[in-house]
Amino acid sequence: RAMSSVSIPPPACLLKPLEAPFRYLFGPGPSNVPPRILAAGGRPIIGHMHPEMFEIMNDIKKGIQYAFQTENNMTIAMSGSGHTAMECAIFNTVEPGESVLVAINGIWGERVAEIAKRMGANVHTMVKAPGGYFTNQEIEQALAKHKPVLFFLTHGESSAGIAHPVDGIGDLCRQHNCLFLVDSVASLGGAPLYMDKQNIDILYTGSQKALNAPPGTAPISFNERACKKMSSRKTKPVSYLLDMTHLSNYWGCDGKPARIYHHTGPVSGFFALRESLAILAEKGLENSWRHHKEVAEYLYKGLEDLGLKLFVPDKSLRLPSVTTIAIPSGYDWREILAYLIKYHQMELTGGLGPSMGLVLRVGLMGYNCSKTNVDLVLLALADALKHCHKSKA
Ligand code: PMP
CATH class of the missing domain: 3.90.1150.10 (Aspartate Aminotransferase, domain 1)
Structure with a gap:
């Protein structure tokens, strides 16, 4: 037998075919991904900086604006799962030491509180048992008490099965000079939500729920108030990958003539996401x-x-x-x-x-x-x- 220079042999498991059962x-x-979306994701890939790719990203942006019911220019899809959008929202709009208020009535508020703590925010929480919800009066009292720069609420609390009422909360946040961040990962397309009308400043979702795209991309949108907060930062966001100054350029949202390489987006994931948004647009x-x-x-x-x-x-x-x-x-x-x-x-x-x-x-x-x-x-x-x-x- 010829001497081999590698001491780790090829793993036997990889010499057997891939097995992924139907479920x-x-x-x-x-969720299950319909054949049309699977087929879109299975198309030959193109370069992440090709003009055709930028067109596809522009289509995705329009699709997200429709799904979110927003005219926000700063509307993109994150390269990553819902958590990537959670971290992007917090990392870009909050600076270390600033006060954040998080409504917790299931796991998602807990996660956002943890993310905000890790980047050095001063985190305040309002907590209900899963299944509970917060009245606008309770929220207003907490806003007045903690004076946060950002208030987080989960619209579709998937761990508890609650669709949290949203009306009026955006207005309260404006009165208290605070950004309103909403998680719609589990609810987008499944329950009514109107980003602009409901004065939601930052909204994100995931690809793998009612949109039926594979996991791995996450739409997010920031309105003018949120953009103003981001552009008046004194410190840079802790994450280079999730920095909206770079991502807004990659997505053609910053008005600059050229898009400059930042990271390699998930090309197949974007093909699939575009198809899923097209299906939502067709259905209404x-x-x-x-x-x-x-x-x-x-x-x-x-x-x-x-x-x-x-x-x-x-x-x-x-x-x-x-x-x-x-x-x-x-x-x-x-x-x-x-x-x-x-x-x-x-x-x-x-x-x-x-x-x-x-x-x-x-x-x-x-x-x-x-x-x-x-x-x-x-x-x-x-x-x-x-x-x-x-x-x-
Ligand atoms: N928020 C909610 C409401 C969710 O249901 C989920 C996913 N279960 C997430 C955030 C996190 O998304 P991901 O698993 O794609 O990171």
Whole structure:
């Protein structure tokens, strides 16, 4: 045998073909990606700085403006998952030592508080148990007390299954000279949200939920107020990769004649994101919102007929895209989830962060949102309840 210069052999696992089973992705994301979007992502790639790519990025920008209902020029897609947009929003609009107020009623507020603490912000939190929400009066009192430069709220709290009311909060933030940052990763396309009309200063989402694109890109938009705050910074954002001065140039938002290389964007991910935004544009936002609501109501009825209890009692607060079910008493939620994967090739999930051990979660988003899929979920759940172990207690 000839002597080899490498001492680490090729891994045996990689000499076998890739195996990725079919799954019904009926948890809180990622969702199944329809063939049209998969095909867009599978096209031969082009250079990230080619003029055709810039056209595609311009189309994406228009698609995000439509999906967010905003005219903001500073509208881009992050190269990265929803967390990239969370960090981009905080890193660029907050400077170390500044006060930030975070509403926590599930895991997403916890995460944003952690991100803001890490970059040296002075973080104040308002906390409710998962399923709870904040009144405008409570928010106004906290704004007056902590005088934050930024207030964070999750619109679609996917760990709790809440669609948080947004009306009036943007106005309160203006009165208190504070930016209003909203997370719509789990709600965009699934529940009404109007960035400009609702005076949201910074809004972000993810690609892998109701947009049905693969995970890995994240739309974000900043309005004039947010841009003013960013341009009056005294310090540079802690992250080079997420610095909006560079990203706004890469996305052609800074009015400069040329785009200069900053990083290599996920070309295939942008192809897929463009296609997903095209599908939303063809369907229409209002149709998409209505459709999610109708299918969610059909799901609620079916779950109740199975004897299951919805975790959020107030129907008007439920997030249409992600439904939380109280764990049926006597059952081990992990066993139910494992049963669904094993016998139904179906992913539902448990809770996350503070809702862990409290809920099962069903996400039917975008392409996955249909009564046929509700029927599949209900059949699978009925089967799991019949076959999983139930304690007598
Ligand atoms: N915010 C919300 C409301 C989410 O549901 C998620 C994803 N589950 C995120 C943020 C984070 O997104 P990602 O996993 O793409 O980083």
